[in-house]
Amino acid sequence: MKLSTLIIVVLLSLAQPSLAVESGHNLLLFYSNDVHGETAPCG
Amino acid sequence: MGGLSKKGFQFNKIATETGRPHLTVDAGDLLFKHASLNPSQEEQEKMTAAAIIQAYNLIGYDAVCVGGRDLIAGVAYLQSLSQDAKFIWLSANLVGKSTKKPLFKASTSITVDGVKVGVIGLTGTAILSASEEATVLPWDQVLPGLLAKVTKTHDLVILLSNLPAADNQRIAETYDTIHLIIQSGANANAISPEPINNTIVASSGPQGKHIGIMEINWQASKRWGDQKAEVLTKKRGALDRLLWQLSKYQQDKDPETALRNQPEQLKTYHALQAQEQTSRGEIDQLTKVLDQQGPSNGEPSAYNNRFMAMETDLPDQPDIVRLVDTLDTAINKLGKHQAKTAVKSDSPYRGSKSCGACHAAQLTTWQKTRHATAYTTLEKDKQQFNQGCLPCHVTGVSMEQAAESLAITEERRGVGCETCHGPGRLHIDNPKANPMTRKPGPDVCLACHSGPHDDSFNYDERIKMVGHH
Helix, strand or coil, X not given: CCHHHHHHHHHHHHXXXXXXXXXXXXXXXXXXXXXXXXXXXXX | CXXXXXXXXXXXXXHHHHCCCEEEEECCCCCCCCCCCCHHHHHHHHHXXXXXXHHHHHHCCCEEECCHHHHCCCXXXXXXXXXXCCCEEECCCEEECCCCCECCECEEEEEECCEEEEEEEECCXXXXXXXXXXXXXXXXXXXXXXXXXXXXXXXXXXXXXXXXXXXXXXXXXXXXXXXXXXXXXXXXXXXXXXXXXXXXXXXXXXXXXXXXXXXXXXXXXXCECCHHHHHHHHXXXXXXXXXXXXXXXXXXXXXXXXXXXXXXHHHHHHHHHHHHHHHHHHHHHHHHHHHHHCCCCCCCEEXXXXXXXXXXXXXXXXXXXXXXXXXXXXXXXXXXXXXXHCCCCCCCXXXXXXXXXXXXXXXHHHHCCCCCCHHHHHHHCCCCCXXXXXXXXXXXXXXXXXXXXXCCCHHHECCXXXXXXXXXXXXXXXXXXXXXXXXXXXXXXXXXXXXXXXXXXXXXXXXXXXXXX
């Protein structure tokens, strides 16, 4: 395989989503919104 | 309820306990209390904004959307603040007026446990001054192109949206390659995540009172589990049972003839026939919808969402407590300095002692309430010069006139008689000609007993606690 072809193959594989070959990942998403400058309630 | 130190503690605790790799995001409008900057509080608000960014660094946020409210001190100010952030500020539609190029990153890529997560930010309504070299583009001018790129290279796509809820719904209905929308904005209360096609729309609610925690099992199908498929299976089962019942009627000969003399049985047979038609229609419709969605390409993905209220008795993350304490001290010091030059206005409020001259019994009752000690509570917390707190701990100052609270005289410290009954100057001069409000309405109480400070306020119950007639 030519070096240029190899580079293209590697770049294409990097650009692909990783789940094309794997599945079933357990993630945790923490989220918030509209904190509105509240650091802690007043006294 | 609320507090960054509690939020930090819980995120850290849950991540450790579950051992799951995690991602932490915020949908925007985090830095400022109000939709515009009160000049007298500008310095205090900017100090708070900077501290929030430090707290988000300590919590370990990954990405935050630029909300319209985050821009009230100017785009340049937020850009300079963002230099200190260890997380990414995102906005695909806040662009240079002339360049039309995003002023913050449009999207970012975060890999979590091998899953490539693409996160996009969209800014909502922003009040930008005419001199700002910035403008907010409509989402439909930027999202389609950006999404096409992000979708190609990511497994899971999250939109942090500061747009109105109606726009988020339209986006969810249009783009099933956005898997999750976390929304901010005035109406973004903590509500159960809503699935719209292949998009889950969620928000954790305002003022940091709740945190959103979503456990995700993400599969190669890139599709959330579809309830329609389950419903279809159940409906097919029901139709099978129905057909079996009908077959009993049709065993020997035409039921119409056989049941001619049994009207009740014939009626039941007709009802079963009608049910069969309805059932077949529903199954056809569901099958069409599922066919349009295409093959599921493997196992569906799943999520489990919960909200956690940041109750005052929850533990704190110590480094954030120190950060907030330092901020509070600095704000109080600033307020103390500002108080020296604060202008004492000609106020129509006279203070509770003046009322006591004629209403001694009522004054005695009031002195036993927490209203009477509202100012000393702030003093104990060394926040008696904090304009963000003061208006609710003194008499006759609204949030809009917070600067005036710094010049308040001793007799108006605490939530006095005139907070509920109105200013007393004219009444003292001529009581009969100038009667006071006898019983305040809920709006008077809600000016302070609301939001992050008292979101469970019940007027009918609380009014009894301060009653003195």
